Amino acid sequence: MDEQSIRSSQRVSRSCVECSRRKIKCDKKIPCKPCVRRNLAHECQRPITRVRGMLTVASTVDRLSADSEDNTVDELLKERCALQAQIAELETALALSKPCGHTHGTKPESHQGQTSMAAFEDLVPALEQFDLQVSHDSDPVALSEKDMADRLYEPSTDPVFLLLPSKEISEQLVTYSLRTLGWLHGAVHAPEFVAEHEEFWNQIHNGVPLDAKDRPWLALYFALLATGLLYLDPEEVPAISDLPQLNLHQYQQHDEMRYAVHTSRLWYEVALKEVERYGCSGSPSLRIVQALSVLTLCHSNFGEPQREWLFTGWAASIARCLDMHRLGSEVAHARHLSNRPEWSTFERRELGRRVWWTYVIRDWLGSWSRPPAITPASFCCKFSTENEANHDVIIETPTHTSSPSPLVYQSVMCRLSYIFYIYIKVNTHQNASKFIKALEEIEIVKRNLPLHLSNKFPANIDDEEWEATHSWITFQRFLITHGIEFMLLSIARTLAMGNIGSEQTRYREAAMASAMSILHSYLSPVPRVYKLVWTISASTVAAAVYTSLDILMNPQDYTPQKRQEHVHLLKQVVQELSKYSHVAIHAAKGSASIQKLLARLEQNFSMSHLSVHDILRHLTTQEMPSAAGTTGTVADGYVLPAQTIPVPTDGWNEMMVGHDMTMPHMDQGHIDGLLGPSDTWDSFMEFPTFQQHYNG
Known part of the structure; x- marks a missing residue:
């Protein structure tokens, strides 16, 4: 100076x-x-x-x-963080100043000889290890180049310390995420994670630096923070001072809810950054698969449907590398799998089975227009809903031995996804008979729902008191109602738009009945968290769109009073969806789309001479096609523009009447072994958010 x-x-x-x-x-x-x-x-x-x-x-x-x-502990931590930043810069500069080729890896330990009469199931993993675990330690240049790239892209200051909330808020969000949403993704062993969370904060206060092997755990941790804060009730949202103080100048002190959504999105992005940096290191990580499963509750809310598709496919590939698809059942699984650290205990194997079924469900039920990537014959993974590990997905213990498993819900949803796999996804062409059969199968599932998940429950005060001790049951029943009616509506309205003769009216009425059921259910008084799940918004918007289009195309079937009642119902739905527009992009886009249709309904002119495509083209371009120039008919199909409405319709709408198709061979005995008999629910698996996305 x-x-x-x-x-x-x-x-x-x-x-x-x-x-x-x-x-x-x-x-x-x-x-x-x-x-x-x-x-x-x-x-x-x-x-x-x-x-x-x-x-x-x-x-x-x-x-x-x-x-x-x-001076407080937090201030001392920040001072230490500053020192760590300076040390990291010096270490990076020192590492880059050294010549290449100085890094040498450790040699693999020699394996003990096997018995001469090894079983075939023991030889298979041995051969796989021979192929996959080839050492490259003899080439130090390759290791040093990777090491150099890692150091170049490593930030000088670890941003984790700037992104953490206070310990009390962290405990609140993790507990809420596991208790309220843990059964929905089923990807976390709650008691184990709570213990790891406590150990993590103890290490922070003791000044223990973060190790690279702990980074996948951080991805899961930030995923739980993001979902917990996003779905938290407004009155429980932490004060701004308890959250990371980043980009604070854009928010007012009383803007807790907007800042909470901003922080949730920040943690969501941080979790994905940890996934990208430490999930592609060449070693498959169960934590990465778990984190990506939890993040499915955020993708659609933040308007990121393509991330859902990309990361789900990647996570399924990692799961296969971990042999997750080979876990079988507890009484019948390959012996060598228990030697892997991930599957060394019963609880971990059950977790692996749940997580694997998470990705099976997404593949079969999510993204209906895309072909399936997982076939029933490619895995043997199953688990029972009647064991002591079922309640480990939530922070809650059963009040008595007759407490239902939270995973019964997942078994119902998986059976529904299998119906779609058979009748819709594995067929490149569909005809009316396949759709009708799918409707019948869904109706069977609906009639045979477990009592506590059916619309007949609760039937009396005793049932209500019992349900109050199982907080997840009401949420599950609400989601199942919307999910099943969503499926019935999507298939029935396709049949109603098809040229199938006298049955067309029947399916139109069935579609309208499902739409009305969804709309009335959505307007019922339920906790706010129920309506933030993508399934609920998507089914509600689909029901509202179908109702609006049916009125526009068939005005002669609606009296002025009936038309007014439907318009009033749709306005209530728009108002309710708008309440969650700042938390869920799908709710915001859905309410805007319904408002467009409402504007046409209130103008009171007929569109009965137009096809569905023409009506939607008019709503998108604001150009009204002439009646004379309209050559399309209702039988042309019902395809909603992807950028407008999140309705799972593309790719299988057209009715190919008269086209004879044969079902591909499906090993029913194999799938029954995975799902159990059709009249029981002692099965297995996990249902993520019931997903089909719009682009936007």
């Missing part, structure tokens, strides 16, 4: 150089909070001042002794 640039003063300055330059308030500590927030803690220093002719700088020791009572 030039001596002439040193200013003279009567007293030494305690504000840091950067805060003085920016003319902002400094807390007069080193590093100060403003510098820590700007990730400049390592540059925070006090200016040199000339006092009475002598060059002087404020003493840190004096300041600490004066304000020692104000």
Whole structure:
């Protein structure tokens, strides 16, 4: 520093150089909070001042002794973080200054000889290990290049410490996420994760640095934080001061809800960053598969449907690398799998079976227009809903031995997904008979629902008291009602639009009945968290769109009073969807689409001479086609524009009447072995959010 640039003063300055330059308030500590927030803690220093002719700088020791009572653990952690940042920079510079080829890996340990008469099932994993575990330690250059790339892309300061909430808020969000949503993704062993969470915070307070092998766990941790905060009730949302103080200047102090959504999205992106950086290292990680399963509750809410598709396919591939699809049942699984750390205990194997079925369901039931990537013959994984590990997906213990398993819901949804797999997804062409058969199968599932998940429950006060002790049951029943009616509506309205003769009216009425059931269910008084799941918004918007189009295309079937009642119902739905538009993109887009249709309904003119395609083209382009120029008919199909409505319709709408198709051979005995007999629910698996997406 030039001596002439040193200013003279009567007293030494305690504000840091950067805060003085920016003319902002400094807390007069080193590093100060403003510098820590700007990730400049390592540059925070006090200016040199000339006092009475002598060059002087404020003493840190004096300041600490004066304000020692104000120092908290959090402030000390931030100071340590600043030191870690400086150390990381020096280590990176030192590593890059060294010549390549100095890194040598450890040699693999020699394996003990096997018995001469090995069983075939023991030889298979041995051969796979021979192929997959070839050592490259003899080529140090390859390792050093990877090491150099890792260091180049590693940030000088680990941002994790800037992204953490307080420990109390972290416990609140993790507990809420596991208790309220744990059964929905089924990807976490709740008691084990709670213990790991406590150990994580103990390490932070003890100054233990984060190890690279712990990063996949961080991806799962941030995924749970993101879902917990996103779905949390507004009155329970933490204060802004308890959340990461990043980009705070864009929000007002009373804007807790908007800042909570912003923080949830930030944690969502951080979880994906951890997945991208530490999930592609070449070693398959169960934590990465778990994290991606939890994040399915966020993709659609944040308007990221393509991420859902891409990460789901990737996670299924990682799961196969972990032999998740070979876990079988507890009484019949390959012996060598128990030697893997991931599947060394009964609880871990049950977790693996649940997580595998998560991806089977997404493949069979999600993205209906895409061909399936998983076939029933490609895996042997199953698990029972009647064992002591079923309640490990939530932080709650059964009140008595007759408590139903939270995973019964997943077994219902998997059977429904198998129906779609057989009758819709494995066929490149469909005809009316296949859709009719699918409807019949779904109706059978609906009639045979377990009592506590059917619409007949609760039937009396005793049932209500019993249900109050099982908080997940009401949520599950609400989702199942919407899911089943959504499926019935989607198939029935396709049949109603087809040229199938006298049966067309019957399926039109069935579609309208399902639509009305969905709309009335959505308007019922239920907890807010129920309506944030993608399934609920998608089914509600699909029902509202179908109702609106039916009125526009068949005005002669609606009296003025009936038409007014339907319009009033649709307005209520729009108002309810709008309440969640700041939390869920699908609710915002859905309400906007219904409002467009409502505007046409209130204009009271007929569109009966138009096809569905023409009506939707008019709503999109605002150009009304002439009646004379309309050549399409209702039988042309019912395909909603993907950018407008999230309705799972593309790819299988057209009715190919008269086209004879044969079902591909399906091993029914094999699938029954996985699902159990059709009249029982002692099966297995997991249902993520029932997904088909729109682009937007």
